[in-house]
Amino acid sequence: MTTADDIFDQSQNNIQRLGLKEIPFTESPIDLESETLQRIFTGREAELRQVFNQFQSRERRRILVYGRIGIGKSAFLLEVLSVLRRKRPKMLTTYISLPANLDLATTALLAVAKEMDDDDWAQRYLYQLGIPTSKILKERSSEISASMGLGAKTSEKDLQPVTSQYPTVSLDILLERAQKKYPDGVVIAIDDLDKRNPSEVRQMMHDAQGMLKGDAWFMLTGHPMGITGDLLTSERGLFDLQLKLDELDQPTTYKMLINYLSSARIDNDCTDQGNPRCVLPFTPESAATFCRVSLGKPRLFNRLGNTVLSKAADLEVDLITPEILHEGLKAAAPTLRQQAALSVQEERVRALLMKRGEISDETITFEDLEALGVRSFSDILPLLERLEEADLAHQLDQEDVKAFAPIPLPSSEETEST
């Protein structure tokens, strides 16, 4: 009878049979060690060049990185920060994902305070927000006992939390203090603005104008639909650089696969594209197919990679041939659907997408919309975006229409051909 320990061992063996220490694919880049990110981050040379050019300036710059969900904005941000940490040790780099219900200024303040362990004010501020700090802060108060004349008592009591009423001003003060220690400046990277409602984002940007013109470098990530033309214009707008991240092309995706796999392979760190070993446990053919199916979208790439490797491990193979890949991809569709936990309406839209093969604001008919119980494409756009977020659909790269198509995964109902 197999014990749990045995099952664990088996599971580990199966991955090792594929020549890997672990499955290198992750849902989010945040989980990665900086070194690992450095190994696997691929492509985006032109974009990196544009960003690093900004950092050659004396002036503080504001950079907006935007693009579709799962395109690699967070990874890009983290890669930039990791390079800056290596190249500019006297620059403070901070990263934070936008918390719910917080404005940009307070978020920025949090990001900087977290990195300033030695600064009393910063630590006090975090404490007041209920964020754990290394020191327990006490307030010193003193009482002078009148009857005792010269006698005095000193007591301490815990600080009561107080929210900052003027986060922008507080941020300015904190930055001033930070710059004493970090003369090359402070970089504040705020991620995940695209997780918030576009009109909220618009308002937040509007309210944060003061902060954004302040004494720090800012890097923000956002969603293209949430930013109106007004904000994207550098003359009137807030950003010195608006960088759009698109899907990676096939060669770059292939290179990325090489990097991912080599970071996890046990005894083979071959990255030479000419050598078929560089994509082991994939064959070159299955590697190319895999890259094509993942459409140059890093998160989809990671999700599919996870499923394919897990399936290969379950099948106890040591090589991912096109047939094994096919099985892995077949398993991916239901997994993605399950993970997505679609609502009834989202499911209906997905079904229509599968039926039509492609849906766009130009070609969708009124009858199709009526069948979904709506009257306009803009009503189903959030649902399509949700499908995109769940990697069940992807947006086609057509600038004059808004078009979505299903991810080209084999259907899980397919039977083996004889």
Next chain:
Amino acid sequence: MAKGFGTPQSIPTRDATKFMVAFAKCYFQSKGDQDTVREFLASNLTKLDESLLEALPMIFYKLLKNPIFNSKENISAFFIAFGSSIYIFPLGSRKLNLEISITACQVALRSLQRNQFPSEWAAGQTILANGYSDRIQGDRADNIEKAIAAYELALQVHTSDLFPTEWAEIQNNLGLTYSDRIRENRADNIEKAIAAHKLALQVYIRDVFPTEWASAQNGLGNAYLNRIRGDRADNIEKAIAAHELALQVYVHDISQEKWASAQNGLGNTYIDRIRGDRSENIEKAILAYQLALKVHTRDEFPTQWAGIQNNLALAYSDRTLGDRQENIEQTIKAYELSLQIYKSKSFPEHWARVQHNIANTYRDRVQGELTSNLDTAIEIYQQVEQVFTREALPYQWARNQGDWAEALIKQAALTDRNRSLDTAVDMLKGALEVAVPGSPDFIDSQYRLGTALSRRFEQNQDPQDLQQALKAYKTALDAISPEHYDRAKIWQALPTTQSVLGSRLVREGEWQEGLQLLLNSVRLLREGDDPLAHANALYQTARAHETLSDWDNSRLYYRDALRLYDHLKDESGIAKSRHGLGSVLVSQGYLAKGMGELQKALNLYQQIHRPDKVAEVESLLQTVQQAEQHMQKVAV
């Protein structure tokens, strides 16, 4: 018939005294049997005249010499009985009958000592109160206050423990009076009415006092129909339930009159009913009124008959089943019948109410010349205002103002008369000072105010008007019952106004707020029953995005608007959407595609004869073609 109440120089009392003596004999011999008394009065109709009224005080003293009566207290009791009989007598001049009843009671009470004959005194106060409660002459508000005061006095003697049935009767009548009360807070008055009827029902147990129980149920039904607090739909259901309970007792053969009253009450609730199928409710109302008319005939109960005719007319005017033309004919016929009894001098308030309803019918009439219909309606509203003055009858005045304002709004739409809208706005604001917040009249006035202001905005472009219109619509929407069939109409007006205001704000540079309003309006309208309003809002949103140079969203919304307009076969909408879409595509550099849309827009504008738009698109196309040629040259 009474001609007026002038004071003759000498008061001939002999005939009147003879009449009263004869009445006394009849009354005592029949032991106060109401049918016998009614027959007697019917056959002496001509004696119920002004000279009787004037003579009553003198008659009192003359009767002291008459052997039938031993004492002034007896005469007082007799006068009160007389007052009571006249009060319920259905023939002759109601106005005069009520005066006679009131005077008889007043005369009686002067000679009746409360502490010596408390019960008789209290009975006198009750009949007096009944008279005041229905009184036609004099100031209505005053009369009602006098009625309430008299009932309260009666209740000091006829307490619940010593005189339970009398107490219950007074409570019931008090309930009816509170329902009509003009002074003090209306909502409070209705609550008092409901409370009073419920108190009566504590004594009027169905098995023991079936008729009285039914009467209290009827009263309760009326009160619930008028109730302002609580959920309107619920209140109306309670009203129906109460009338139906009354009808279980008021079986047609046994208590015809009361049965007919209950049928009338039931009809009134069905007309206002929110739940259930509207057309079915109207049919039930019509049936109830027709049943009531079988008993309340013109000959026997002319006042009630006239009232029911008025109600029937209202039902026919709302009727959706049957032939529309025929329904209108029935409406007019019923009003005319009503007016045969409700003359302006003898029943001024009732007359005015019917006239008001007729004005509404003209206002809403679609046959004939519309402007002429509206002019007629307005003339009638003006006449009605002579009776329904703000001081005397404020709620009726407010309702008249509101309906009149609606006629003015319609007039403005037909004739472009700005002043009509200004007047309408002022009238509605005035009406809202009086209308009880939360009442149906209040809701109607708020909705109409919103309409008047948004129409006025179309002419003067003053955004303040739109802001106020939005506020008025929101107020109406907050007040109206979620189940009300009119909710949809108001609910649609709100987002439509939002979208107009939104696009206006965007054009003025308040793009955040404007866009937010537009998106709100689209969100609301996409779930509504008015796809055209939805399409318009989509179009406005597209335009707003275009103003903000947000091409992606602009294109998206233009396409959505186009699709919906196309489905609705709205050519103007299709043309302007293609125009917008083409313009945006061209701005983005998709010249061929953009020009394709513009060309289609051009063709359609030509078809629908919009030369201004044709010129606009032609000019744009020319510019684009030039740009294209230039680009081709540069490329070469």
